[in-house]
Amino acid sequence: MSVIEVNDLRKSYGGRPVVDGVSFAVEEGEIFGILGPNGAGKTTTVECVEGLRVPDAGRVRVTGLDPVTDHEATSRVLGAQLQQSELQAKLTVREALKLYAAFYPRPADWGPLAERLGLTDRLDVRFGKLSGGQKQRLFIALALIGNPRVVVLDELTTGLDPRARRDTWELIEDVRESGVTVLLVTHFMEEAQRLCDRIAVIDRGRVAALDTPAGLIRRSTGATVISFTPSAPLAEDALNALPALASVDHRDGRVTLSGTDETVNAVLTLLARSHVTAHQLRVTEATLDDAFLDLTKEETV
Amino acid sequence: MSATHPSAAGTAVLRTEVRLLSREPGALFWILLFPPLLLVILGSIPSFGDPQTDLGGLRTIDVYVPVAVLLGPIVGGLQSMPQTLTGYRERGILRRMSATPVRPAALLRAQMLVYGGAALASSLLALAVGRLAFDVRLPGQLLGYVVALVLTVLAALAFGAVISALSRTTKVAGAIGTAVFFPSMFCAGVWAPVQTMPDVLARIVGWTPFGAAAEALNRAAAGDWPGWDHLAVLVAWTVLLTAGAARWFRWE
Numbered sequence: 288m289s290v291i292e293v294n295d296l297r298k299s300y301g302g303r304p305v306v307d308g309v310s311f312a313v314e315e316g317e318i319f320g321i322l323g324p325n326g327a328g329k330t331t332t333v334e335c336v337e338g339l340r341v342p343d344a345g346r347v348r349v350t351g352l353d354p355v356t357d358h359e360a361t362s363r364v365l366g367a368q369l370q371q372s373e374l375q376a377k378l379t380v381r382e383a384l385k386l387y388a389a390f391y392p393r394p395a396d397w398g399p400l401a402e403r404l405g406l407t408d409r410l411d412v413r414f415g416k417l418s419g420g421q422k423q424r425l426f427i428a429l430a431l432i433g434n435p436r437v438v439v440l441d442e443l444t445t446g447l448d449p450r451a452r453r454d455t456w457e458l459i460e461d462v463r464e465s466g467v468t469v470l471l472v473t474h475f476m477e478e479a480q481r482l483c484d485r486i487a488v489i490d491r492g493r494v495a496a497l498d499t500p501a502g503l504i505r506r507s508t509g510a511t512v513i514s515f516t517p518s519a520p521l522a523e524d525a526l527n528a529l530p531a532l533a534s535v536d537h538r539d540g541r542v543t544l545s546g547t548d549e550t551v552n553a554v555l556t557l558l559a560r561s562h563v564t565a566h567q568l569r570v571t572e573a574t575l576d577d578a579f580l581d582l583t584k585e586e587t588v
Numbered sequence: 589m590s591a592t593h594p595s596a597a598g599t600a601v602l603r604t605e606v607r608l609l610s611r612e613p614g615a616l617f618w619i620l621l622f623p624p625l626l627l628v629i630l631g632s633i634p635s636f637g638d639p640q641t642d643l644g645g646l647r648t649i650d651v652y653v654p655v656a657v658l659l660g661p662i663v664g665g666l667q668s669m670p671q672t673l674t675g676y677r678e679r680g681i682l683r684r685m686s687a688t689p690v691r692p693a694a695l696l697r698a699q700m701l702v703y704g705g706a707a708l709a710s711s712l713l714a715l716a717v718g719r720l721a722f723d724v725r726l727p728g729q730l731l732g733y734v735v736a737l738v739l740t741v742l743a744a745l746a747f748g749a750v751i752s753a754l755s756r757t758t759k760v761a762g763a764i765g766t767a768v769f770f771p772s773m774f775c776a777g778v779w780a781p782v783q784t785m786p787d788v789l790a791r792i793v794g795w796t797p798f799g800a801a802a803e804a805l806n807r808a809a810a811g812d813w814p815g816w817d818h819l820a821v822l823v824a825w826t827v828l829l830t831a832g833a834a835r836w837f838r839w840e
Binding site for chain 2: 369
């Protein structure tokens with residue numbers, strides 16, 4: 288049984304569909320990413336999983352429980368870190384951990400948990416005095432304090448500096464190591480690529496693609512990027528005629544092409560045939576960034 | 589499956605809210621200390637200690653004790669609680685609690701208990717200061733006084749809940765709180781005790797929650813049953829305001 292199942296979820300606000308038929312399943316022990324541009328419906332989707340919103344249609348199950356009708360039981364197995372929520376400004380870290388521990392039947396020991404999250408020397412500091420990174424670590428601790436089977440982390444690293452972000456990533460990997468399934472909402476490609484086993488790309492309320500990070504990159508049209516500085520200019524129409532070509536770009540005498548392995552071979556042939564030397568030839572995999580832009584590009588123009 | 593003890597969680601929430609209020613010196617001053625302080629200032633005016641014929645032989649300080657008793661519920665219920673509660677909603681604190689097995693209603697209950705408790709403590713403090721410092725007689729009809737006081741606190745909390753329900757932000761809650769604060773103080777008799785108000789005005793004021801409360805407390809202080817009409821006005825306000833709060837309150 289999947290830990291989280293979402294089937295044809297729909298939710299509209301004021302007649303405008305925000306989530307428009309989203310389906311996915313999160314398996315035990317994986318880090319599952321929900322990736323998408325701002326306003327794509329990511330947060331609304333996970334809020335339905337958390338039982339904070341009532342879906343208009345579709346079916347959501349968390350360990351077989353309905354998050355709306357079985358809210359209490361669901362919240363015992365699902366720990367949540369919400370986007371934009373705070374605690375009472377004058378509540379200390381220790382008090383917050385103890386308070387939230389009192390909400391659960393079998394809570395984690397708050398002491399070791401605080402230590403694991405690097406909060407031990409902050410226990411007597413009030414919430415209002417914590418840095419952004421410390422607040423996020425406390426919210427991860429509160430998401431874990433009920434010994435949940437699954438945690439939902441929504442835009443966890445938004446607003447953190449790169450150092451704190453990397454520390455947080457290690458924490459999330461630790462959480463998964465301890466056997467907790469993670470549902471991660473993000474709009475950072477690097478984060479998704481580094482952490483997630485599988486990713487659902489959500490765009491305009493629908494799942495645009497669902498695959499492993501490598502799979503998403505492979506399936507995008509410009510999965511391989513070739514760049515070089517030619518010793519002599521190459522004919523533009525020859526370049527444009529390359530097979531499986533996704534894009535051509537000239538900048539400061541450097542040519543950058545994206546396509547597939549087939550494109551690479553054809554470029555090499557073209558260079559040899561035209562007696563042009565390619566300086567600093569580089570062939571790289573496209574990043575998730577490229578794949579994401581390709582998957583979510585506007586179909587207008 | 590072992591269930592969470594809702595009472596244990598509720599107690600933890602209540603203990604936390606008590607602790608948080610104890611960290612708010614401003615709110616504590618205005619709820620707990622300001623009413624007895626006002627009494628001390630008024631009691632220090634020599635003429636306020638003389639019996640007045642237009643007050644039926646009572647001294648001015650005697651009629652100001654019930655006024656001071658009403659200040660705690662007014663400040664706590666109309667000003668402090670709505671701002672705290674609206675802030676909790678505005679900053680997602682209620683929402684964060686919705687994602688736990690404990691409903692955010694636990695926080696609402698704890699807030700009402702904390703501010704209700706503080707308001708009652710303030711009232712008792714005002715009575716004690718009146719008795720000890722200015723020899724004001726304790727209420728003659730004690731049960732009636734307690735009933736009137738408890739109903740007053742309930743009405744004030746319900747009023748505060750409505751303010752919080754209608755306010756999107758802490759700023760709005762503060763503005764509405766202040767806007768109703770002064771009329772409420774007037775009705776309670778801060779500027780002119782209800783006994784000295786002209787008949788028509790007193791009758792109108794008697795229909796307001798704190799005007800009715802003032803009259804009920806005055807009667808009980810004098811040793812009579814507070815009067816079913818005034819108690820009924822308090823109950824009616826409490827019921828109406830609670831219904832309004834239940835209807836309009838949003839958790840997010």
